[in-house]
Each structure stands twice: as C-alpha cells, then as structure tokens.
Amino acid sequence: MLDGMFSGLATALMPFNLLMVVAGCFAGTFIGMLPGLGPISAVALMIPITYTLDPSSGIILMAGVYYGAVFGGSTSSILINAPGCASTLVTTFDGYPLAQKNQAGKALALAAYASFTGGTIGAIILIFTAPALASVSLSFQSADYFALMLLGLTSVAAFSGKGQVIKAMMMTVFGLMIATVGNDVITGAPRYTFGALDLVDGVSFLLLAMATFALAEVMMTIMRGQMHGSEQAMQPVALSSMKLSRDEVKEVAPTIARSSVFGFVVGVLPGAGATIASFLAYGLERNIAPPRLRKMFGKGALRGLAAPESANNAASTGSFVPLLTLGIPGSGTTAIMLGALIAYGIQPGPRLYLDHPDVFWSVIISMYFGNLVLLVLNLPLIPYISRLLAIPPQILNPLIIFFSIIGVYLVSFNTFDIQMMVFITLLAVGLKLLNFPMAPMLLGFILGGMLEKNLSRALVVSDGSFDFLWQRPLTFSIVCITVVILVLPWLFGLVKSRLKATLPAAD
C-alpha cells in the first residue's frame, strides 16, 4: 500500500499534474458559478481536453474541475442567491442572508474552510477505506459484479426523490437501451444500427454526456429565460472582511466535523451524492442546535452554512469510493469519470488498485491538493473570478455551445456526431421538461455493456439458471440490499399515507 501511495504522491506532485489541479479548480470554479451549469456539465466539458492527456493527468484535471465546480456553485449561491448546482442549493439558505447582512466575505471564507475540512476529512477516510474495500472486492465474480451493478442502478433510482423513482428507473432502462446500439460486445451482431455505418460502434459516451449535460443545460437556461435580465443579477455584492472570530470558529468546528463524516458516509452510497448529503446535514444540524441558534437557521446562521458546505465536499470525496474500488459510480459526475477512464482503457474496480496504483493514488492525493488550491488560491481570487460572470450571457452561451460541439467533433472528426448531438439534445430537453432525471440514463448507458457481459457470463456458468443470484452469500447479500433499497421508498410512502389516514381519525 505504501509503495502505491508514494508512487501516487510522485505522480500527483509532477509539475504538470499540479498545474492540472490548479487549472481544473479555476475552470471548475468559473463553470460552477454559472447558474444552471453544475459539476456534471463542468466535468463533461473537460472530457475532450482529457483525451489528449495521460490517464492520471486527465482524471486529476477532472477531479479538480469537480471540486472547483462545487466551490463555484457555493460562491454564486452566497453572492447572487443562484446555486450553480443542486448540491449547493442548501448553501443559499444561510449563505445569501449572510451576504445581505454585508458579511459576504465571511460567508465565502466559512464556505471555503468548511469545504476544505470536509474534503480533507473525506480524503483521509478514503485513503484508509478504499484499499480495504478494493482488496475485499478482488474476490468478486461475474455474478457479484452483476448484482453490484444492479445495486448501483437501482440505488440511483431509489435516491432520486419523491415521485421520481419510477421515472428514474425508466431513464436507467433507457440508458441501457442506448448502450445496446451498435455491434454486440459478445457476438459482434449489429443491433439497432438500421444499416447506418455511423452507428456500428454505438453511441459515443462523450457525445451522450455532452448532449445531455452541457448542451441541454445551456438550452434549458435559454428556454427558461434565465439569461434575460441576469446581467443585473450577476453583479456580485461587495465582499467584506473574510476573518472569522475565535467564538465563531468554536461554534462551527463541531458542526464541520460532524457534517464531514456524515457527508462522506452518505456520499459512499451509490446514487445518494452531495445533494442529499447537504440537505441531510443541514437538517441534522438544525435539529440538534439549541433553540436560540435554531431560530437563526435560514436567516444567516453560520452553522447552517458550514453544515451543507462540509457535507457536500466530503460526499464528493465519498462518491469516489464505489468508483475506484468497485467500478460503480456513486453520482452522475463520477459516472462521467468512469466513462472517461474506460475510454482510456482503464477499467475502474478492484483491479485498478493493483494494475494502475499510480492512477488510483494520484487521484486520491490530488483531491487533497484540489482542496488546498481552492483554499489558498481560489478564495483570495474570488472577487476577480466572479467578474468573469459579467461576460454577457448572449456571448457566453454560444461559446459554451461551441465548446460542447467542437469537443465532440475533435475526437471523431465526424460531423454526423454533431447532428446526432443535436437530436439527443432535443430529446434530453424534452425529457427534462417532462421532469425525467438525466443522471440515471447516463449511468445505465455506462454500466450497460459491463452489466450485459457479466450477466451473460454468470448465466453461462450457471447453465441458464438464475440461481447464481442466491448461491453465493456475497451475491445474495448484494441482491438483498438491492431489494431493500428498491422497496424502501414505497414502504415509506405506504407508512406515511397510512399515518396521514389515521391521524385525522385520531383527532
């Protein structure tokens, strides 16, 4: 383990990779600040650039962008009450009221310290848990992998929010359907190509990610009219002192510690991610706060800002655990990273730890550097970075569209891909208008090929019988967890409706 760690440290400390962390954090902060564009879009926009880099540098850049985007989202939440992404929505609850009280500098500093601590605690836990989990998962067989992928796909759907479970599952199935387009991975038989040569290799991951996240998000922003009149809203409020008093530090320190550990645990759960972690940490802190402080929540409470900020960063780190050790992404953003790793010819999972220790450890170590960069470089530069928001949206949006399409074109040099991108964007916009979540689709698409391969192997080994699902205790345990996760939302709903029905009668 130590050898791998040192090799990862050496890789992460290479000047070029350090530059990637810094560049990634800056680019991510800027993109994350733009309302409507979150970490997924930011990471998707980076994919074409990473194709020109070696795997370690590419993933380090993506990790930097990821952290930067989460931090950028917090900045716009605090300064202009416009969360850059869902995971920083909770930051607006107390961050913006603080900014209105002329304490924007303090709010930004607290957000940065909380994010840094959350990320650091997350990275430390990751260093110890990831190798342990990776060594356990070395004993996994195809049946276990199939069960794990099923767990990943169902949990993403199950955690997708009230009234969204069926839709998320439908989108997962849709992603799996798209993954079957092209030549079959096992027999080579063409599927759903309709005679078109451009479809023989299937739909490109990059194209799908860019169309559904980068391009479709910009189109949604334009369609919702968020770009009109936003020039005025984008003018950030004046920053005040960034210093926190000793009492204030004493007040938020336990909150940050609790929320960091809590956020990491939630982040590890496939599908839960930073958004749920930030909401839960905020709720937890509000519930345990003394009545005097509880009243302050929503009006500029320091605890209310520190809790979601440390939780979402720790959860972002936590979501790397299932990606690096099991090859199953814990969130939409890590799903994109999984796709990028596969494009490099690197299969994330238990073998990653053994076959590519440099990639494995350099990603973990650079995460820490990323947090450091955000604190040391980005925080003092926030007033300058936020000025970039003053670029008129009628100029900025076409540039984002251009970068999205040219990123896809420069990989394949095939204009058919741009046409396909337009078609998929139109489809994605339609699905977004019907409130269908996009992340499960991408996850289904990425895991589709692997799921089919492992299912086929498991079925061939068990002679076509499904008893492989309960023959090994490990597979059976994963299947049981999947079923529990699948049934839980319905069970909660049922209990809730029963309670609602009985309560008025009791009154």
Next chain:
Amino acid sequence: MISLTKDRFGGVLFLLLSLSYGYYAADIPLLPGDKFEPFHAQTLPYWLAGLGSFLALLLIVSKATPSTQETPLSRANVSLMLGLLALTLLFSLSLPWLGFPATTSLFLIASYWLLGERRLKMLVLASVPFALIFWLLLTEVLEVYIAPARILYW
C-alpha cells in the same frame, strides 16, 4: 377518467419507445445455434423492452405527483432554443465545405445575434479573432489536422 398529466404523457411515449425497441429486437441477427444458448444478442433487448413497458405502464396508472411550480416557457424562448439547435445543425453541414475558421465565425456571429447582441463591433470582435486564434491553436500548437474547406478545391 384518467387525465393526461405530464407524467402520463411521458409514460405513453416511453411505452411506445419500449414496444418499438422490442419489435426491432427481432431484427438482431443471431449466430447458428444461438437460439439454444441461455444468453444471446437478443436476450437483453427483449428484457429491457419488457421492463421498459412495465415501468411505463406503472407510471401511467400511478397517482399523479403534484406538479412543482415551474416558470412557464415563453414561445419566444422555445424558438430561440430551436434556432440555436438549427444553427448547430447548419454548423455541422457547412464545416466540411467552408472550413473551420469561416464556419466557426459565422456560427458565433449568428448565435450572438440570435440571442440579442446587435452591436456590430461586438459581433465581429467576439467571433472572428476567437475562431482564428482557436484554429491556429489547434493546427499550429496542438498539431491537430483539420481538413481545409472543400469549397477551395471545387
């Protein structure tokens, strides 16, 4: 009577998609003897078609979730979005013919104009130099080969 909510409309569309996906699964060619194997190229598509149809039906018959408050979409903004997608399509069609710098400049000028930028100086300065610098960066610095405009050899 079942009212056609957003969810149900989505459900009906997905049902149609799943059914046609399942219908075309029969067109997937199989190797000799594959039919007797427990898993072949048609297996997963059939399962997905079945699962997709089941979930779509579940969404259609399930109780409609209260719709969240959303800002209504104006016709002008929808046209704007469609206009930009049309420009993107035009970009892809003209790229091989007009070449990278000219197509990019025209695409950016048209997009800025469509989104409301009317200052001629801004339209030109934010597009032509950008396209040229980006093209030079790709071809000269990164040494990426970008095919010249076909129109030059016509």
